[in-house]
Structure formats: C-alpha cells, structure tokens
Amino acid sequence: MDNKLVVSQxxxxxxxxxxxxxxxxxxxxxxxxxxxxxxLFGIKAVMVVAVAIGSAILFxxxxxxYILKRSSTVWDLSAIVTGLLLALNVPSNLPIWMxxxxxxxxxxxxxxxxxxxGQNIFNPxxxxxxxxxxxFPVQMTSWPVPFQKSLSMFDAVTGATSxxxxxxxxxxxxxxxxIMDKIPSHLEMFYGIMGGSIGEVSALLIILGxxxxxVRKVITWHIPVSVLGAVALFSALMWTINPNKYxxxxxxxxxxxxxxxxxxxxxxxxxxxxSKSGQIVFGIAIGMLTLIIRxxxxxxxxxxxxxxxxxxxxxLINKGFKPKLFGALKKKKN
Amino acid sequence: MLKTFSKGGVHPPEKKITSNKxxxxxxxxxxxxxxxxxxxxxxxxxxxxxxxxxxxxQKIAEAGGFVSANIHSSVSGTxxxxxxxxxxxxxxxxxxxxxxxxxxxxxxxxxxxxxxxxITLTPEEIINKIQEMGIVGLGGATFPTHVKxxxxxxxxxxxxxxxxxxxxxxxxxDHQLMLEKTEQIIVGTKILMKALGVNKAFxxxxxxxxxxxxxxxxxxxxxxxxxxxxxxxxVKYPQGGEKQLIKAITGREVPSGGxxxxxxxxxxxVGTAFAVYEAVQHNKPLFERVVxxxxxxxxxxxxxxxxxxxxxxxxxxxxxxxxxxxxxxVNGGPMMGKAIYDISMPVTKGTSGILYxxxxxxxxxxxxxxxRCAKCVNVCPQGLEPYQIMNFAERKQWQEAEVNHNLxxxxxxxxxxxxxxxxxxLDYIRLGKQxxxxxxxxxxVK
Numbered sequence: 001m002d003n004k005l006v007v008s009q010x011x012x013x014x015x016x017x018x019x020x021x022x023x024x025x026x027x028x029x030x031x032x033x034x035x036x037x038x039x040l041f042g043i044k045a046v047m048v049v050a051v052a053i054g055s056a057i058l059f060x061x062x063x064x065x066y067i068l069k070r071s072s073t074v075w076d077l078s079a080i081v082t083g084l085l086l087a088l089n090v091p092s093n094l095p096i097w098m099x100x101x102x103x104x105x106x107x108x109x110x111x112x113x114x115x116x117x118g119q120n121i122f123n124p125x126x127x128x129x130x131x132x133x134x135x136f137p138v139q140m141t142s143w144p145v146p147f148q149k150s151l152s153m154f155d156a157v158t159g160a161t162s163x164x165x166x167x168x169x170x171x172x173x174x175x176x177x178x179i180m181d182k183i184p185s186h187l188e189m190f191y192g193i194m195g196g197s198i199g200e201v202s203a204l205l206i207i208l209g210x211x212x213x214x215v216r217k218v219i220t221w222h223i224p225v226s227v228l229g230a231v232a233l234f235s236a237l238m239w240t241i242n243p244n245k246y247x248x249x250x251x252x253x254x255x256x257x258x259x260x261x262x263x264x265x266x267x268x269x270x271x272x273x274x275s276k277s278g279q280i281v282f283g284i285a286i287g288m289l290t291l292i293i294r295x296x297x298x299x300x301x302x303x304x305x306x307x308x309x310x311x312x313x314x315x316l317i318n319k320g321f322k323p324k325l326f327g328a329l330k331k332k333k334n
Numbered sequence: 335m336l337k338t339f340s341k342g343g344v345h346p347p348e349k350k351i352t353s354n355k356x357x358x359x360x361x362x363x364x365x366x367x368x369x370x371x372x373x374x375x376x377x378x379x380x381x382x383x384x385x386x387x388x389x390x391x392q393k394i395a396e397a398g399g400f401v402s403a404n405i406h407s408s409v410s411g412t413x414x415x416x417x418x419x420x421x422x423x424x425x426x427x428x429x430x431x432x433x434x435x436x437x438x439x440x441x442x443x444x445x446x447x448x449x450x451x452x453i454t455l456t457p458e459e460i461i462n463k464i465q466e467m468g469i470v471g472l473g474g475a476t477f478p479t480h481v482k483x484x485x486x487x488x489x490x491x492x493x494x495x496x497x498x499x500x501x502x503x504x505x506x507x508d509h510q511l512m513l514e515k516t517e518q519i520i521v522g523t524k525i526l527m528k529a530l531g532v533n534k535a536f537x538x539x540x541x542x543x544x545x546x547x548x549x550x551x552x553x554x555x556x557x558x559x560x561x562x563x564x565x566x567x568x569v570k571y572p573q574g575g576e577k578q579l580i581k582a583i584t585g586r587e588v589p590s591g592g593x594x595x596x597x598x599x600x601x602x603x604v605g606t607a608f609a610v611y612e613a614v615q616h617n618k619p620l621f622e623r624v625v626x627x628x629x630x631x632x633x634x635x636x637x638x639x640x641x642x643x644x645x646x647x648x649x650x651x652x653x654x655x656x657x658x659x660x661x662x663x664v665n666g667g668p669m670m671g672k673a674i675y676d677i678s679m680p681v682t683k684g685t686s687g688i689l690y691x692x693x694x695x696x697x698x699x700x701x702x703x704x705x706r707c708a709k710c711v712n713v714c715p716q717g718l719e720p721y722q723i724m725n726f727a728e729r730k731q732w733q734e735a736e737v738n739h740n741l742x743x744x745x746x747x748x749x750x751x752x753x754x755x756x757x758x759x760l761d762y763i764r765l766g767k768q769x770x771x772x773x774x775x776x777x778x779v780k
Contacts, residue, residue: 005661005662005663005673005675005676006661006673006691006696006697007673007674007675008662008697008698009758009760009761009764010664010666010668010669010670010671010672010745010747010760011668011669011670011747011748011750011751011760012662012664012668012671012673012689012691013346013503013668013669013695013751014698014750014751014753014756015344015751015752015753015754017752018699018754018755018756019705019754019755022707076702115703116703117705118703118704118705118706118755220712269706270705270706272708273708274706274711274721275708275711275719276712323711323714323717323719324341324717325590325716325717325718325742326341326577326587326588326590326715326742327587327589327590327591327592328590328717
C-alpha cells in the first residue's frame, strides 16, 4: 500500500455549522427589524447602519493586522454583528463621529483588547452603547420621530421615548392614566410605530428574529424567556400593588430596548453563562435589574446596564450553576 | 411521544445507505490472522502451536482471566505461526496465523438452520456455555458476555435490555440481523433472561428501523409473549450508550461511576443475543459476525458475514477494491469508531462496520478559539462541561479535571461533533481521563 491513510481520533464526522454560519444567522435574524427601521427613520438609519458595520470591519481588520499582527478574523462575521447591533442601539440622528467612537470602543477596547471573539468579558455593543450614553447623553437620547423625510443630520424633530415620557410624568406626580394618553398605544408599540433607537422599536419583528434564532438552534429559549418572564412577573406584581405608580406589564415588555436586549444582546455567547440553569439565573437577574433601574434609577431605560452588570457575574454564575451530572442524585450503593 | 434519554444528544445525518441489504457471505481468505486481544479485559492465551491442524470452531486460545474470553478458529487448516501483527490502532499484538484449507467444521457444532426454540440448559449451564463459546459484546465494546451475566453479590437483575438501537450513522448490521434472524434473536433474548433470572426484557430500537420494530412486535404478539417488549425510541445519538438506553427505557439513572446492575438492569447488544442463541442452541462458538461495509464512494456497500481474522485487505478486494480517493478507513461507526492505521489488520469480534471516507471528509476542519456558545454543554449526555475539561486538560490541571467529572465521559463524541469552532474537545477529555485514572490508581495504591 503506497498511499497512507489518515488516522485521527473519533468522532470522524463534524457538524456543517461553523462560527461564520452562526454569525450569518444572527445577521439574517436582524434583517426584519433593520429594514423596518429604514422605513421608519429613512436614509439616516441606513447611514448609521452602514457606517457602524463598515467601521467595525475596518477596526477589526486594522487591529488584527497592525497591532495584534495575527490573521484577520473579519471573515467570521462577528465584527459585522457587533457593528449592526450597536447601530440598532443608537438613535438614527447620532452624529457619525460619535458612532465611530462607539464602534472603536466596541471592537478595539471591549472585544480585541481582551483577546477577541470568545474572550471578551462584556458584550461589545452594549458596553459601547453605554460608553456613548454616558459621554454624549443629549445626542444619545434625542430620538427622531418616525417618518421624517429630511436628509439633514441636525434638524430632525425629536421626542422622548415612551419610557422617558413615563419617567418624566411620574416624577411630576402625574397619574399613569394621564401619561398613557401622551404615548403610543400598546398595539402601536408592538408593531413599532414609535420613536426610539434604530432597531429596538418593533417588538413583533424582534420576536420574529428571535424565534428564527431559536429554531435555527443558534440560541436556546432559556435567556430570552427568563428575561421577559422576570420582567412580566415583577412588573405585574408592582402594577397590582399600585397601578397608579407602576405601568402595566405589557408596557414594560414592549418599550425600550427590552426585546432587542433579551433576544440579541443577553444571548451573546461569550458574555452569557454556559449551563441552562445559569442562563435562567442570568436572565431573571437581567429582567429584575432592568425594572429596578426603570422604576427607581436615574435613567428611564435599564436593559443595557442590567446586561452589562450581569456580564460581570458570568464567571461566578458558571462556577455556581453547573449542569446536572448524569447519575449524580441517586448514589445508592458504592 | 417516543421515548428517549433526557439529557443532551445530537442527531447527525443517518446515512444508512446499506439498510435492507441482505447479509452476504464472502469467499474465505487464503490465510486468517486471529488476534489474541479481541475483548475488553485481559488478552487470551494461545493453546495451539505452529503446524497444528485446526477445524472451524475449535478452541485455539483460552481466556486470560475472568474478564477475558476464549477464542475459536474461524477456519480449518494449519497454524502457520504465532506472531506480532498490527491491530486496528497500529500497535503490534500477538496473533495466531492460520493457513486456510477447506472449510471443515468441528463435529460438535450443529450446522442445521432450523429454529431451536426450547431452552433446556439451566441458568448456570447457559452462562458456562456462553463463556466457553467466547461470546463478547458485539456492539463494539467487546466486553465478555458471561461477566455481565454473573450478577455481583448484593444486587438483583430486574430487566434485561437488548440494545438494538444502532444509533451510529451508517451502520446497519444489527438492523439487518433483526430482519433476517428475528426468531433466533427472540430465543437468544429468552436464553439471556433465563441466565439472569429476570421476567422482563426490553428490546430498544430507534424509530428509523420501523420494519424491524414491526417484525419483532408481530412475532412476539403471535407467541402471546408479554415478557419481551419492543420499545420504539426517538432517533438520537448516543442512545446506544448503556446509561442512556437504560434511562430512555426505564427512566432510571445509573449512578455516576456505577454499573447498570446498580439500577437492576443488564444491557446486551442484539448481535450478542443472536450469538448467544447460536452458542447455546447450536453449540456454535463466536467465530463470525456481520460487518457493514459503507461510507463514501464504496463500490459495493452492504452487510457481510465475515469470519473473525479475515484480513481487511481480503475483504476490501472481495468487495470491489479500494477507490483511489479513499483517505481514511474507520473500524466501527463514524462517531466512536477507530481510524485504521494499516489495512492488513484483521476483522475482530468488535468490528461492526468498515467505513470509507474520501478526501473531502477524511480530515478535520481547522480548530478555532472557543466562542463559548455552550453547544458542547447542551449536547453532553452525561451532563459535563466539555469545554472546561478540555481547558483543564490543555493546562494539565488533572485535579480540576477530576473534580469536574472527567471520568464520567462516555467518549460519545457529541461535543466534538457539534463544536462550531471545530475544537478537539474529546481528544483532550480522553487525555484527561487517562491522567485522572492514573492519579486515582496511584492514590489507592498508597
């Protein structure tokens, strides 16, 4: 026999899935909400998305080539996902130079400094969003009203989000029923006919994308369901206690970045726990923290902070919540 | 809802291209090489010498201990020599090499093909017969069957479980055996039940073999036999793992580090049940078995009856030769089989399939850094964290590996299969297992 055989350990077959395909699935899942934002916020949203993705790719490529001097990881598409997620988390009239700072923070500081995909402690898009929110609070909370045709970056009509109006109203001692008249109806919120960050407005389309990811087995239901479940239960409790001071659960579920956060940000592989029990604990904590910030914090929205805080607990959760060992319970005879 | 095990599991493409292909005999080779370590446990000891004449079914090697098995000649002819030859892993092992002359069977073997349903032997006689006839587990692990039938003190067998799951992709030898030897398998199961003293047996079959499920159920209904129950299982790998199969059928969990008998179960492969039938009812030792020839670009895929010791090269030539682009040959299934180092190696009692891989799928994809997707954790049927054990093994942190239940791994390969970063998880977990086991052994010696 002249030709040698390949010898390797079992298994001899591998899944056809790979990192690139997984990232592509995430991008596909974000398509509906992205396209809807183009329809809602026009050419500015297109520009923000394009610049965020383009600059994320550029930063990833430049850092790999000139600083880390290693082969480029641009082709795993993770930079595109990060850029897109950041774009979906900012208002459409955010000045481009601020956006560039955001993608730089996400890709270079939060992701690559820690070693790149799989090594970062914090979700890059979330960390960058919070960096921008703290650095540029005005620009990050000026939400253009939907369906404006203006091309200019500066003269868009902006308004507060439902969460902002709610927070402001409650601070001024208004009744919830009065505030509710000033904001879109629950159905409008569900469809996403309202102001907000580019990709967070339509609960319907985000849920569709999330279901696609679950069916495609990119994520499991554990994190999104526990985040949303915790928010629903906790807010239902508070609403029952005092419906004049705490909005109804549906309002909490449909406003802000909760849906986007629950399906696309909290489920980030690298910055979420490994075991299912750990993922549920992580999700519940995110849901609770989000409401605590919304109810009693300084900011109207708390999902980003909640995810960032829980990111830092992931190593601890991984230690404390291990998968259940097969045959661990019934140790009868030895 | 079909039954299955609850934790983890994967479903690779089934690719059972040889299902419903009748079992075919192939021409006897000119020479056979019968390895002396064909079973799990101690190797057997040769009792023949060069130039001895042997018949088919004549004992040529004795068990080298309790956990070991006798070996019988698979051909008639003359012993040439006892020599070291490479086994499936490429290690040189002792083997008896016999030149084939005719096909003369030992007189004690009942060559009749009619069904012998009546079981006359006592349980003890059955176990002795099985031990004498060199029966080992034919699912691939080759654990001596008589050892499993001797229930240790303090335990009682409640259920016999016949493993007819064949959860490995490609393999169909068990499936075909069930279709062709249905009655014999039922009698074999009865014999095993009698040996164990149990009143209930389950035959677990995955639902991708509906014809086998139907046939066995029909035969049992005809006999009005309620003691044996056919259980259709959802297709999920590694359902053929003993612990997973017991969980799927009875809901019981074998404790970590424990044996199936701890929860009252004994698992035997369906091929073993057939071998037991032949041994007990026809006095026929284990010297041949069904082997599936399959894979990519196989000239004549099918299920073949091969004598133990047939050189793989002979088998390959008889079935149309090796296509040029074949780069890897696997002994067993694609998930747990062993890649063959040298095609001069012989067929052994554990050869359930021969699998060809061409150059497109013989090499692994390049390993990338872990992205912590937790897919390995989700698919592990044992509830382990493969990524973490791999990390510990990479850094030689054996104690950490032990604490994280390294030894509970059943080496099913689901983690390596599912990893989107193509990380060699199982390679490192195996490394960890060896080192942890050595450390534990050293500890008990002190």
